[in-house]
Amino acid sequence: MALTKNDIVERISITGFNKKQSVDIVETLLMIMKDQLAEGNDVLISGFGKFCVKEKRARRGRNPATGSDLILRPRRVVTFKCSGKLRDAINGPES
Template sequence: MALTKNDIVTRVNDLGFTQKKSAEVVESLLEIIKRCLAEGEDLLVSGFGKFCVKTKRPRRGRNPATGEDLILDQRRVVTFKCSGKLRDKIN
């Protein structure tokens, strides 16, 4: 089962914050992360990992329904590389 935003708010709430303040803190943190990535900046969280924005080149694709060839536009994707500390903790 995946950890949801509501689960994170509940865990922050367990640290002594009110439910409303916990929700604000989590939402603010996620907005900062989204804004940083939208601007094309990398995001490094020490001991956790690094989020990078990479640009994918245009490429050939195929419509699976019709079999028609087409060109997929250039796009940006977010990648994540976990830190050594996180990798050690997982393993």
């Protein structure tokens, strides 16, 4: 099951913020991250990971439904690289 924005708001409100303050905190954080990524800047959250904007060149693709070839336009995509701490938390201690 996925963690939703509403779940995050609920968990923040448990720490002592009211519901409206919690919503404002989450919305502000996401807005800051979106604005920075839209400007082409990376977002680094220590102990969690790094969101990076990558440039993709135009390339040849294929429509899987019809099999016809087409050219995919250049675009920017967001990638995520998790930190070593997050990777260790996910995978557990090494044996």
